[in-house]
Amino acid sequence: MKFAPDVLILLGGPLEATPELVEAAGKARLVIAADGGVRHAGALGVEPALWVGDFDSVNLEDLTRWAHLPRMEYPRDKDATDAELAAQAALKAGPKSLLFAGGLGGELDHELGNLMLAVALARRGVRTALSSGPTWAFALVPPGLELDLEPGTPFSVVPLSDLQGLTLRGGRWELEDAELPLGSGHGLRNLAEGGVGVELAGGHGLLVVDAAGKAS
Incomplete structure (x- = not known):
């Protein structure tokens, strides 16, 4: 799987530095760390250009190691998550694609918030993905x-949401101009047969990839 983001945002969720994620991270032209997500920078081999957040989840070691980074610091009582603040900073660079590393897993409310943020960014024309390493969304x-x-x-x-006009190619099970209502599991656990293409006329959702689960 190949994904070349213009911007990489480091979030504080679980992360495994898989070869696919390290490769994707290395292609970003701008790296932004969101609060405690800075701890993933070393494992991914990247140097953030900006550090954003309220810095309530950063340990002393990282504060010392990354003390030289430019910061955008916010109070703890704020009306946006650190991921949102980092995304707002990223949008100023006019990216066409964006990757949240460490955006899956961890606290459920933050994970759901990150997923919906990704959809909101995609609706603005920014191709957006989230990854824990083994799992991508x-x-x-x-x-x-x-x-x-x-x-x-x-x-x-x-x-x-309800999906309209869904066409799926490149999987063991394909779809043609299908309707997939909210709550349907009809699209779950397919197997790629090579390149996967999804066409969608209306609605929004996620394409989730288990990069570590290749069938033998």
């Missing part, structure tokens, strides 16, 4: 997206 909005997946890689289409 791509925001799915019209007109759709394409991914180059190795044969046997598990993936799922998860509706976050």
Whole structure:
């Protein structure tokens, strides 16, 4: 799987520095650390250009190691998450694609917030993904997206609203101009047979990829 983000945002969720994630991180032209997410910079081999947040989840070691970074510091009592603040800073660079590393797993409310933020960014024209390393989630909005997946890689289409005009190519089970209502599991646990293409006429959701779960 290949993804080349213009901007990489480091969030504080669980992260495994898989080869795919390290490769994607290395292609970003701008790296922003959101609060405690700075701890992932070393594992991914990147140097943040900006450190954003209220700094309530940063340990003393990272405060010392990354003391030279430019900061945008906010009070703890604020009306946006650190991920949102980092995304706002990223949008000033006019990215076409964005990756939240460490955006999956951890506290459920933050994970759900990160997923919906990714969809909101995609609806603004920024191709957006989140990754923990083994697991990736791509925001799915019209007109759709394409991914180059190795044969046997598990993936799922998860509706976050009613999906209209859904066409799916490149999976063991394909769809043609289908309706996928909110709450439907019909798009779950497919297997890639190579490049996967999704066309979507209306609605929004996620394309979730289990990069570590390739079937034998």
